[in-house]
Amino acid sequence: MLLLLSVLSLSTALIEVENNAVEPEEETLAAIVEREPAINYNDEPFDDKFLIFTVASDDNDPYQRYRRSLRIFNMERYLKTLGLNEAWLGGNMESPGGGYKVNLLKAALAPYKDDMETIVMFTDSYDVIFVADKPEILDNFKSFDANFVISAESWLWPDTSLEDKYPVIEGKKYLCSGLMMGYAGTFYNILNYKVIDNRFDDQLFYTHVYLDKEFREANKIVLDGTSKIFHNLHGAVRELDYGFGNKRIANWEMGTMPQVIHGNGPTKIDLNRFGNYYPRVFNPSDGANGLCMICEEKEGRVNVTEMETAPLILTTLFITERTPFLDYFINQTFAQEYPQERWHLRIYNRVFSQADLVQELVNYHVTNNAKQKYASVKIYQPKALSLKSRMEIYDEAMGECVTLGCDWYFAMDSVITLTEKTVLTDLMYWNKSVITTQLTQPGQYWSNFWGDVNKDGFYKRAPDYFELVKRERQGLWNVPLVNNLVAIRGDVVRSGKLRYSGEKYEDSNYEVSFAANARAANVFMYMVNLKYHGHLKRMENYTDVNTHNDLWQIFINQVDWKLNYIHPSFDKYLQKKRYQFPQPCPDVFHFPLLSKKFSWHIIHELESIPGDVFAGSGQNNDARLAGGYENVPTVDVHFTQINFQQEWLKVLRDYVKPIQRLVFEGYAFHGNAYLSFVVKYHEAGQRKLVPHHDHSTFTTNTALNRQNIDYEGGGSYFIRQKCLVRDVDIGWTLMHPGRLTHYHEGKEITKGTRYILVSFNDP
Ligand SMILES: O=C(O)CCC(=O)C(=O)O
């Protein structure tokens, strides 16, 4: 019965809607926010009855953002900035104060004291952006039928005892003095309501004005309770659209479209986020991946490659924990494309066990390299740094930029892998105070930037974090924290606004501390994710029991493992057809699998094991095998002996299998191999291997060193095919059927040592 009733009432409601539908439709907010503004602002004649005032002492990043937002609507021409580059007399900006603002305005508006035609806006600047144009602002102002409109918020501040005195209005009823507008004459009256000390609170001043009923009514002062013009974010962030998909910001709760947004109170980061989209910064609903409009703006950018003298740069490399693929990190830094004469390098290494490697690499690039022309290179090794905290080290390094007079400073942590060589100039191009390129752990959402921070300054997920980290939105993003690769413009370094150290954070949170200091100093940090420049490694689970521990990183840092240990031509072969593979003998396929570095590392790994690990092998009776018997024994080391079996199986599955499927069509490697080993032929030991079949479905045989250089003779001879393969390049692999058709032998070497890596696959 109950159900029936509700169905009935629903159908009556439907009929009502239908009846209403004959009336002309009013355009919905959802439709309006999608509309392109029709006006060409450049054609708009100058309005000499309109003025915008702001107060800013420092021409900083947020002030520039404010100006750009005005410029978008051709309103920058109305702006008068008071107090710029002058000492701030309003006391600490963090605490109440700002009577100074009132007094600056009072002086500026004196010429307009009786002017009831000119409309004057006042807004803060560091935490304000304009998101719509002047005609709309003026229309909305006129719709109030007031002489003066002040923005409203839901927080009462600073004098909460005044609560009862506020008149109840539609929407929010408390006053916020960051945004207001009205006729010049009225404004002047308000400013002269009473004398105010520079250090007195300006919000309280305006509150007293507003709560004076007689004065309020006489001067027709109202609050904008529903964000018709002004929207204060404090306590009202979620009233605005969060999808950022519209051309306009709307206040969905109030059904309005504010033109000016104020990140008051603790909403600076929210404002930064809105500022990443509006006005005309990024439109996510334009095209498949959105459109970065600000990326197209050329003003203020620097094309370093076109400059007569390249900016002087300092790159600083920080190794503060044991680092996998450290050599790649250092080599890729030195490999960046930049004029060496204009490039200083510093390396701060705190890791004792990697000190020799660091020194070796620097010797290779600098000390032993007659061609190098670096402006200067210095290494600070663990002994010199042992008493210093991270914050001290990072601050000291940044200080070097001041000493050297550098134009750009780059702080790079060893956790990063750079795969591109234009990273330095690509970052400088944007000409930002602080900027990084997005680096992410492959396949993870862990990255080198944060989209939001909580009140303690630690990670908080931003509503658009995933879109950015997955590069579904690619552009230039003002974010509350950047890390691991941080480019800082020299003038910003010299301004002294930035530092890592601070009381608030522990030393291990040096990057959190840096970001908090930057935010407090009004220095914007940008992340750009237009290009892939590299990624982040995982530093945990980095073993130290071996000589070349990177070999064991294939599960943890797969991308780096491939970059370092898979042959650079491997991917090219993966694209080939079966008949395009070299076949030095019938059904013996040949392809590049492993890098020279792998080959060198695996030989060196085995040879640096104390004693001789190869000794004792080469017998038919082999205790290392389950059956205890090897049919055709070689002098070798099994991967099980060095705990490398699982790692090698992964190589087989990830890299060998796809090639196997191409060349032995119709068969798919099952992923098994019990016998994978490095063979050592030596002129004074085992020199050859007698004819045999392998215990495998197919065998891979990889050359680890070079014929005619490291050894003479040798080679794999396929007896039935009467075919000898020798002089195989390092890392190249022979792949042949194992147990039926390819009876073969290892030819005798006549000199030196020959190493090969053999794997019996799917035994
Ligand atoms: O020396 C060669 O290339 C052949 C090695 C071999 O056949 C084996 O180890 O099973």
Ligand SMILES: [Fe+2]
């Ligand atoms: Fe064999």
